[in-house]
Amino acid sequence: MYFSKYNIFSKIKNSDSSYLVNILTGNADILDxxxxxxxxxGNYTNIDEYLEKGYLADEAAxxxxxxxxxxDFIELRDNDEIQIFFAPWYACNFDCSYCYQAGYENKFNTPTKELIDSFFSYVTKEFKDRKKYITLFGGEPLLSGEKYKSIITYFLExxxxxxxDLAIVTNGYTLSEYIDVLKTKSIREIQVTLDGVEDAHDQRRPLKGGTPTFHKIVxxxxxxxxxxxTINLRMVLDKDNMSDLVELARFAISKGWTKNKYFKTQFGRNYELHYCQAGQSKLYSRIEFYQTLYEQIQKYPEILEFHRPAFSIANYLFENGELPSPLFDxxxxxxxxxxxxxTGHIYSCTATVGKPGSSLGTFFPEVTLSKDKVTEWEERDVTTIxxxxxxxxxxxxxxxxxxVAFNKTGRLHSPDCRPLDELIGMGISTYMTKENE
Ligand code: SF4
Ligand code: SF4
Known part of the structure; x- marks a missing residue:
């Protein structure tokens, strides 16, 4: 019998209490x-309770x-819906201060109908028995002008x-121009980014040439x-605009967006991906990010009306009254x-799409796929790292x-560690306090 290696035991932020969580057995406790x-x-007063909850465990069992x-996890994942991204170009009308694609070749060529037909023929054949939806992204997929709109319309058709079904990731500048087409299609959601209210946003996300974009996006x-x-509003946060979060939250609340069932939100931590960001000093490490977010929420609780950060499993636990299933991958x-x-290439996901050397094969002009590379991706989980x-x-x-792990170590099967014990401690503190108020 031993103290389970799957126990997460840590302090609750700003409290004398601690928490003990075992995701394998699905138990969580707050400890004074x-x-x-x-x-x-290791001197337990009630050993049976710890045994029952799997905090103390027999290793073989x-x-x-x-x-x-x-x-169970693998079976569920194999039956999961797949999300298929398609980038019709990497061109963009924005000049964001932190674009991770800034070093990509920025061709304004549009794909041919033949290439789009090949994409759909590949997807319907290769993922025939899988539930799926497609997310259009770029660059900016909803560029202005007939040349772009006609090919996007063809894609939607x-x-x-x-x-x-479709989802779209857009900077939102031309959303109004595309609404006539979009409203006739089965669109699950459109992800749009605002990085603050007017000035803060416009400084970070202007058009190329500097024109402000906030009002058109709104x-x-x-x-x-x-x-x-459905709008999924994303705010990309770093040291430059964390203090603008509360203003954007108040703006969204005042517009009535947060009460609209077609409105949801997400936060993105601005981080170093493939190309060096001009000002790396403005980036938060993951722990700094959540720490600052935690402090902002303590100061301005209305932020939670705008978005409830996950804090790892903490938000899930408080919203559902139980732990999520074990995440093996x-x-x-x-x-x-x-x-x-x-370009006709196939990639693992949005983090690698378009990155030189990351292609796994092609769907146009001919179909090729490196089985070895795909297997390496497929096999990566906590049992292989x-x-x-x-x-x-x-x-x-x-x-x-x-x-991220590959960029750091050159090995796909290497870890991208997260300080989740601390994050959970902040999350429990955030949601426990709110719940008790
Ligand atoms: S490599 Fe990173 S971005 Fe790509 S699917 Fe995996 S976790 Fe997501
Ligand atoms: S990536 Fe790091 S923190 Fe995550 S499970 Fe692996 S070793 Fe632990």
Missing amino acids: ADKAAEIIS EKKLYNSKYL QAELANI EGIDRALENNI ACSGCKSEWAFDY AECKDCSLQLACGGGCAA
């Missing part, structure tokens, strides 16, 4: 200082449970013919919501996610992002 001291000393949950969001098209690349672009095998965070973390 005395109980926490028991854990640290635990291994069996781990294996069976792993098989082909998706409709193939009976595949108009596009309003028009989409009027037409019952956080990376969907080549499993439930693929990406394709206008040596560092993850004995990590107590593994079932909350899932090994992180393969692309």
Whole structure:
């Protein structure tokens, strides 16, 4: 019998209490200082309770449970819906201060109908028995002008013919211009980015040439919501605009967006991906990011009306009253996610799409696929990454992002670690306080 290696035991932020979580057995407890001291000393007053919850475990029995949950995970994932990204170009009308694609070749060529037909023929054949939807992204997929609009319209029509739902990732500048086409199609959601209110946003996300974009994007969001098209509003945060978060939250609340069932939100941490960002000093590490976010929420609780950050499993736990299932793999690349672009290439996901050297094959002009490369992606999970095998965070973390890990170590099967124990401590503090108010 041993203190389970899947226990996550840590302090709750700004509190004398600690928490103990075991995702494998699905148990979570808040511990006062005395109980926490028991854990640290190993002198348990009520050993049966710890045994029952799997905090103390028999290693062989635990291994069996781990294996069976792993098989459940794989089965669920194999039946999961897949998200297929398509980049019709990498051209963009914006000049964002932090674009990770800034170093990509920025061709303004549009794909031919023949290439789009090949894409749909590949997708309908290769993913025939999978539930799926397509996400259009770029560059900027909704560029202005007939040349772009006509090919995007053709793409949307082909998706409709193939009976595949769509999502779109756009900077939102031309959303109003495209609403007439979009409202006739089956669009699951449109992701749009605002990085603050007027000045803060316009400084970070102007048009090429410097024209401000805030008001046109807001108009596009309003028009989409009027037409019952779901908007997923993303705010990309770093040290330059964290203090603008509360203003954007208040703006969204005042517009009535946060009460609209077609409106949702997400935060993106601005981080170093493939190309060096001009000002790396403005980037937060993951822990700094959540720490600052935590402090902002303590100061301005209305932020939670705008967005409830996950804080790893903490938000899930408070919203659902139970822990999520074990996460053996956080990376969907080549499993439930693929990406394709206008050059005819196939990639694992959005983090690698268009990146030189990352192509796994082609769908146009001919179909080729490197089985070895795909297998390497498919096999990556916490059971194949040596560092993850004995990590107590593994079932909350899932090994992180393969692309980030590869960029760091040159190996796909290497870890992208996350300080989840601290994040959970901040999350429990955030949501426990709010719940008790
Ligand atoms: S490599 Fe990173 S971005 Fe790509 S699917 Fe995996 S986790 Fe997501
Ligand atoms: S990536 Fe790092 S934190 Fe995550 S499970 Fe692996 S070793 Fe643990």
